[in-house]
Amino acid sequence: MQELNTTTNLNTTRDDVFDAIEKQDAAFLKTIISDLHPGELADLLESMPPKKRSFLWENIPSALDADILAEVQDEVRTTLIRDMNHAELISAAAAMEVDDLADVIEDLPEEMRTAVEDSLSDSIREKLETNLSFEEDTAGRLMSTDVVTIRPDVRLETVIRYLRWRGALPEHTHGFFIVDREGQYLGMLPIEALVTHDDAVLVGDVMQPDNNCLEATTSTHEVAQIFERYNLISAAVVGQGKLLGRITIDNVLDIIRDNANHTLMSGVGLDEGEDLFAPVSISAKKRTIWLAINLVTAFLAAWVIGLFETTIDKIVALAILMPIVASMGGIAGSQTLTITIRGLSLNQISGPNVFWLARKEFAIGVINGFLWAIVIALLAWAWFGDVGIGLVIGAAIIVNLIVAAISGITIPLILKRLGSDPAVSGAVVLTTVTDVVGFMSFLGLASIYLI
Amino acid sequence: MQELNTTTNLNTTRDDVFDAIEKQDAAFLKTIISDLHPGELADLLESMPPKKRSFLWENIPSALDADILAEVQDEVRTTLIRDMNHAELISAAAAMEVDDLADVIEDLPEEMRTAVEDSLSDSIREKLETNLSFEEDTAGRLMSTDVVTIRPDVRLETVIRYLRWRGALPEHTHGFFIVDREGQYLGMLPIEALVTHDDAVLVGDVMQPDNNCLEATTSTHEVAQIFERYNLISAAVVGQGKLLGRITIDNVLDIIRDNANHTLMSGVGLDEGEDLFAPVSISAKKRTIWLAINLVTAFLAAWVIGLFETTIDKIVALAILMPIVASMGGIAGSQTLTITIRGLSLNQISGPNVFWLARKEFAIGVINGFLWAIVIALLAWAWFGDVGIGLVIGAAIIVNLIVAAISGITIPLILKRLGSDPAVSGAVVLTTVTDVVGFMSFLGLASIYLI
Numbered sequence: 001m002q003e004l005n006t007t008t009n010l011n012t013t014r015d016d017v018f019d020a021i022e023k024q025d026a027a028f029l030k031t032i033i034s035d036l037h038p039g040e041l042a043d044l045l046e047s048m049p050p051k052k053r054s055f056l057w058e059n060i061p062s063a064l065d066a067d068i069l070a071e072v073q074d075e076v077r078t079t080l081i082r083d084m085n086h087a088e089l090i091s092a093a094a095a096m097e098v099d100d101l102a103d104v105i106e107d108l109p110e111e112m113r114t115a116v117e118d119s120l121s122d123s124i125r126e127k128l129e130t131n132l133s134f135e136e137d138t139a140g141r142l143m144s145t146d147v148v149t150i151r152p153d154v155r156l157e158t159v160i161r162y163l164r165w166r167g168a169l170p171e172h173t174h175g176f177f178i179v180d181r182e183g184q185y186l187g188m189l190p191i192e193a194l195v196t197h198d199d200a201v202l203v204g205d206v207m208q209p210d211n212n213c214l215e216a217t218t219s220t221h222e223v224a225q226i227f228e229r230y231n232l233i234s235a236a237v238v239g240q241g242k243l244l245g246r247i248t249i250d251n252v253l254d255i256i257r258d259n260a261n262h263t264l265m266s267g268v269g270l271d272e273g274e275d276l277f278a279p280v281s282i283s284a285k286k287r288t289i290w291l292a293i294n295l296v297t298a299f300l301a302a303w304v305i306g307l308f309e310t311t312i313d314k315i316v317a318l319a320i321l322m323p324i325v326a327s328m329g330g331i332a333g334s335q336t337l338t339i340t341i342r343g344l345s346l347n348q349i350s351g352p353n354v355f356w357l358a359r360k361e362f363a364i365g366v367i368n369g370f371l372w373a374i375v376i377a378l379l380a381w382a383w384f385g386d387v388g389i390g391l392v393i394g395a396a397i398i399v400n401l402i403v404a405a406i407s408g409i410t411i412p413l414i415l416k417r418l419g420s421d422p423a424v425s426g427a428v429v430l431t432t433v434t435d436v437v438g439f440m441s442f443l444g445l446a447s448i449y450l451i
Numbered sequence: 452m453q454e455l456n457t458t459t460n461l462n463t464t465r466d467d468v469f470d471a472i473e474k475q476d477a478a479f480l481k482t483i484i485s486d487l488h489p490g491e492l493a494d495l496l497e498s499m500p501p502k503k504r505s506f507l508w509e510n511i512p513s514a515l516d517a518d519i520l521a522e523v524q525d526e527v528r529t530t531l532i533r534d535m536n537h538a539e540l541i542s543a544a545a546a547m548e549v550d551d552l553a554d555v556i557e558d559l560p561e562e563m564r565t566a567v568e569d570s571l572s573d574s575i576r577e578k579l580e581t582n583l584s585f586e587e588d589t590a591g592r593l594m595s596t597d598v599v600t601i602r603p604d605v606r607l608e609t610v611i612r613y614l615r616w617r618g619a620l621p622e623h624t625h626g627f628f629i630v631d632r633e634g635q636y637l638g639m640l641p642i643e644a645l646v647t648h649d650d651a652v653l654v655g656d657v658m659q660p661d662n663n664c665l666e667a668t669t670s671t672h673e674v675a676q677i678f679e680r681y682n683l684i685s686a687a688v689v690g691q692g693k694l695l696g697r698i699t700i701d702n703v704l705d706i707i708r709d710n711a712n713h714t715l716m717s718g719v720g721l722d723e724g725e726d727l728f729a730p731v732s733i734s735a736k737k738r739t740i741w742l743a744i745n746l747v748t749a750f751l752a753a754w755v756i757g758l759f760e761t762t763i764d765k766i767v768a769l770a771i772l773m774p775i776v777a778s779m780g781g782i783a784g785s786q787t788l789t790i791t792i793r794g795l796s797l798n799q800i801s802g803p804n805v806f807w808l809a810r811k812e813f814a815i816g817v818i819n820g821f822l823w824a825i826v827i828a829l830l831a832w833a834w835f836g837d838v839g840i841g842l843v844i845g846a847a848i849i850v851n852l853i854v855a856a857i858s859g860i861t862i863p864l865i866l867k868r869l870g871s872d873p874a875v876s877g878a879v880v881l882t883t884v885t886d887v888v889g890f891m892s893f894l895g896l897a898s899i900y901l902i
Contacts, residue, residue: 007673011801018803039680047799049807163646172684173643174625192624195614195645222458228708229490231701233623233684249700250682253707257679260711261793268786276794277804280814287786288819294782295823298775299830305771312763312770319763319770320756323886324749326774331745335719335738342712343727348498350462352469353728356500363731368739372746379750435774 014044021052029059038067046076049277054083062088066095069104075275078107086112090119098124099144099251102131130244139223140216142255143237143245146170149177152186152204156194159203163194172248174234178207185213185236185243213238214247223247224255225347263341263423269293293428301326301435308443311451317384318446321393325442328372329400329434336361336408337430341422344412358409365405369398388450396442400434407433465495472503480510489518497527500728505534513539517546520555526726529558537563541570549575550595550702553582581695590674591667593706594688594696597621600628603637603655607645610654614645623699625685629658636664636687636694664689665698674698675706676798714792714874720744744879752777752886759894762902768835769897772844776893779823780851780885787812787859788881792873795863809860816856820849839901847893854888855881 013032020029041060045053057080069077069092093101093116105113117125127145134140148169150159175190187207197206213236214223227249234248261272269290312319343349349357373394381390411429412422464483471480492511496504508531520528520543544552544567556564568576578596585591599620601610626641638658648657664687665674678700685699712723720741763770794800824845832841862880863873
């Protein structure tokens, strides 16, 4: 491994790389690259516009291809694979770990996939098939099959002799898995047990019963929660009691980050693995769908305003003030919505405490509703010199902030119950509610009391 | 360690715990608790309203206090500490690791802090002071000082004999740190080296030069990026070449999650460590500040509308349609803003590619601007039977979507340059721009061409 680079160093390196690409100076580019770690190259590729990314990718030694493909985000990987020919892809596949390969192979066009699969050895192909037999986003798909297994009836000294003969262990090996002759998983022997116990004892006598093993069908979201909850570094994966593989924390890290980013990105209609440097055509298409959905809700709000056309025609001040009611409701509602969605994803919200939370949000809605109603009423009164307008907007603010608070907690719960992801559609539904209720209450009250 | 619980199991357990607390049945509660892992109890405490949380906390055996306090989110920890007396806190502090203690002690009221500090042994207090001498959110504060160090001039068999004599290793020990007599850090000996090499060789001959060690002053944000980039499991922390401690990935996990959540939560004026079950008074206060900021921008937008009072008075359709222009701009802008903020936090945006990105966003703004301008113009024309209104709203949509795209990328970059966190203030500034530009362009064009 080469020297570790700080982010500042890497930024300087990136400037140099950009420079070399700009000048099409492949020789200089190769010199810079030769000092870099695959993780650094992955970062660099992720932060390059398409043409520069292709040029850089072509100049990276193919020995690093496997590591880099395993490291980059999904969307970026697709662009890299598009630049590779059959031979390059086959040699990269040969160097990949099975779990990474399973991830990559699903993204390949049909004929490339067949070519890669045909190139694999029987034992690797079998492991790959096991991996792919589990659904995406499960422990079975995430696991690595590269594990060291030991029988319980041997002495530690035998294990140590075997390991000395074997040489290097698989990356991130923190322990050995004890299985019987039928492959049934019996427990763990942490690597440190080899050097903290007398070497004459039997593995079976010092192994630990492993209560942290995961069923292969466990969702990766749950795997991440389990790793966090129990502070795990690695865990065995089993199916029907048989050892299938192991998951190490470096795989879980990506899931934790993706889960957290998911809420952020899907709130504006994007994927958590979004490629910042995707070409305009792809990005514009994704975003336009979100704008289309929003347009429907915007026209709905406009239609509500249209119901009060004659009222606005008489008191134009209403048109001026109405965005304030909608906007305050939107902000208050998003606060509740965001905290609820996060609570759901952390599994902090369930039956018995929902009522407590709903009451809390209602109380906050009432408090903030009255507070801001007074402030806004006074400001509106002062602006238009009409106490009636002040009273009406104050009342509308109270209504909208209370509705916003209740919607902020009930909308994600209902969406979840309906099997829809609240992180994706919660904000759209919420702002529709706060817009409609905001305009309706403000203009409705005005048409009753001010006309 | 007890049996691992799935989330579904834990939810059932939580229902039982709620039930026991509801009935004030301490005996039954203690039975349930006795089967739970500190990580599970931390999760449970985090998902309890204040009174229930207190009751549960009182009934948890104090032997688990240290582990639980280390595990829960900051805000929840504050509420737990408030329920503890001096004696309980002192005994919890004694059982804590120094890095966790440093985290906790800063949250304590002055006199409690002094009491806890006085209770510590000299060696622990010294370690704590080293830890606290580094700024918050640095590697020096995050590190654990519980490390096993070895001299380079001993044989592996001596190391193994020492370890057998020593017994259990500190949690998550993946290697030993090689230091000379002056404490200068020389390199790493991975634990597996002890069992894959002949035990007659010298430590110095098989140790690895460690290029992954971190300066104690490195920010935790950078620590997280380094762990992700280089797939690290643990790293040494040094200061002036001397070994100070180590950081393991389980500490980094929390940072990665917090960093990702930060963007999400601060976009609505909340902290990433927000306690979902904070009392109404605390939550209402936090959220009201955000509403206050938003109110200023809402009044700014209203003021812009007010400039065109006479125009709206003549053509009331403008009042009906104007939220559509503002809302489409707001959505398009948030998409660009979100992806830019994420790109900044992943360090994917720097000098040479900013121009490419800005051009890309501009192109998306133009494409989506024209597309939706046509759709909205036709709908508005059909609705109000006035081709002029259609043309004016179409033009305003184009202007606002282009401005939104450019603002979405420039606002976070400018905020960052000014030393302000784009995740906190980006959205407020952006919607102010899209509201003002949306109303101004729509109503402005209308007053020029339609009156």
